[in-house]
Amino acid sequence: MHFAFTDEQAMIAETVRGFFAESATSQATRAAMAADGLDRATWAALGSELGLAGIAIPEAHGGAGLGMVEFAILAEAAGAQVAALPLLGLAMAGRALERGGTAEQQAEWLPQLASGAVIAAVAGADSVTEADGGLTGSFAFVPHGALADVFILGAGDRAWLVRAGAPGLTVTSHTTMDQTRPYATLALAGTPAARLADGSAALAGAREAGWICLAAEALGGAQAALDRTVAYARERVQFGRPIGSFQAYKHRLADMMIEIEQARSAVYWAACALDEGSDEAALALHAAKCFAADTFFMCAGNMIQLHGGIGFTWEHDAHLYFKRARAIQTMLGSGEWHREAVAKMILGEAA
Amino acid sequence: MRLGFTPEEELFRAECADWLNGQMAGEFRDIRGITKLTAAPERRKEWEQRLGEARWSCIGWPEQWGGRGASLAQQVIFAEEYARAGVPGRVNHIGIELAGPTILTFGTDEQKRRFLPDIAAGKTIFCQGFSEPNAGSDLASVRTKGRLEGGQWVVNGQKIWTSLAHISDWIFVVTRTEEGSQGPKGLTFLMMPLDQPGIEVRGITQINGDAEFNETFFTDATCPADSLIGAVGDGWRIAMGLLAFERGVSTLGQQMGFRNELDEIIAAARANGAAKNPLIRQRIAQAEIGLRLMRYGALRMLSNTDHSKIDGAALTYKIQWATWRRNLGELAMDVLGQAGELTEGADYEWGVLPNLFLYSRADTIYGGTNQIQRNLIAERGLGMPREPRGQA
Structure with a gap:
């Protein structure tokens, strides 16, 4: 038992923090927001120069072969910058293919995911129809869906791989509150779709990786919201004192730190439990997703409030955090849904 | 980063569990499951x-002093198995977790020989004399006076909230030994035997009807000249060093007590149908999540070896568990409904859950109130300006 980063993990953390801070600047993110929601330079550098897009993809498929802890370290650092990157699709598709893809699908797509050469998106639908290798149905709220080269789509315990540009596939992008991760809607009409070998394993893997990705992003975002507010509290003077000297202000900062420390435990507990195959992993994932998301929203809201008027402007980055936090709260299950999942584990069904 | 335990550690777990369960099924079965700190002293x-005879009293201490030099993982395991076996809390908590480590760290060899074996053996029960009626959150304003006279310390003043002083043998006391000094300067850390004419202990009845805490009065109370830890005037540094030990492995044992309380709530909710209420379900899930995060926060804090930086998990731990437990008490009453407002017998004696509800109001006060904790977090953790100090 040693619940702290190894030297290697600490080194990765330092590297990725530096990388995102330098590359995914506010300027780069805002340029992406004004366009299609992708910071192409950062994405390219992550895949090629840094070679870390495949951090959690097996070595046999061109990745670094590390685990969810290392992926969480990466996602935390990206989240700290609200980087406009399709990390969620990368995490989810990578895990889905690894867990449930056919050997051919793995061989074709995992190396391309690991190098950052392709963008992936994952989505689910309540019901679809499948006939003659063609899929018909619609998939809403697909993150970075308009940019994806490949989709992993799920319904029930079946999963399919669909290529962008496939016949009968219509992708409609939406103007989205969080412009760093715009949603798209997919409409499929008899679109060629290749079944994954084990749909339920693929979708379970995708969900696990997705929850870790979002929770880690939320952790990074929450910490950044606190750090930036702390910096402002030092420099902003009112009534002849730095505003950080007022107890009402200090106590809100303290409340942010209290939640963030718990969120940090939650994210790395869940990631590590998943890597170790612990029987706590399921509970840990639900806990991490809802706790980190709520923490991020609380911190981002406080970031606006504690900055006063400037925090409400488009010019200030506070709204990037606030909108990202709001989006994360709902994606892949609301807080209520995750808590009910935990309640079921300890209390059984409600009715 | 690794959460699992090795096969050797799992063997150690089985050894702990065997011994503890054997004791609780045998000679000590009458104290199994007691939660109240004042019961069956x-x-x-x-x-x-x-515990001392079997060397399970303070396994993290060096073997020389009655411990086992146990690893962190072993201490974690023992704390977990201790609570899992339904063993009641340690009446010598203060001796094992605070006085002992303080003497180990700051005491002379002679003091180590004099105190540590007896603390480990359960023969010397310690209590803590820090707070005073006018020195609560503002601990540095203690007024209890100590002076050296005729080769011994003579102490006059009053301490308060001295938990379990009525069943203890020794007390450590922060005294003002420099006439006219203020704040953290001029304080000395003394260890005094309680059984003497100059010390009077009076119980304070709390809101739950129990009397765990006391007022302790010192009227020309004495102890030998060499009863001080550290140097004269060094008391603040020793006291702060002692408080740092409070965030040690014992927090994990405390958490297992919380586990038992939450399990009681879950059982009550199942029994009376509250477990079907979606809002109660959300709150129980939240409590469960909070408890797990407390465990992993404690493991982070214990695994941390880089003491050059402020440890956020450690700094936020007190307010985290205190607030969690106060919420748990409120959840308990919401689950019980009005049934929670009736005692089982004629006496003003409460079962585990109503007692939790009442007692947990103290959690957010003692050991630094939630308000003081927020100041500390903002100042030490986030570098915000310190609160202005008034003139004494």
């Missing part, structure tokens, strides 16, 4: 001694 002193 004589039997629990005997339990302290049994």
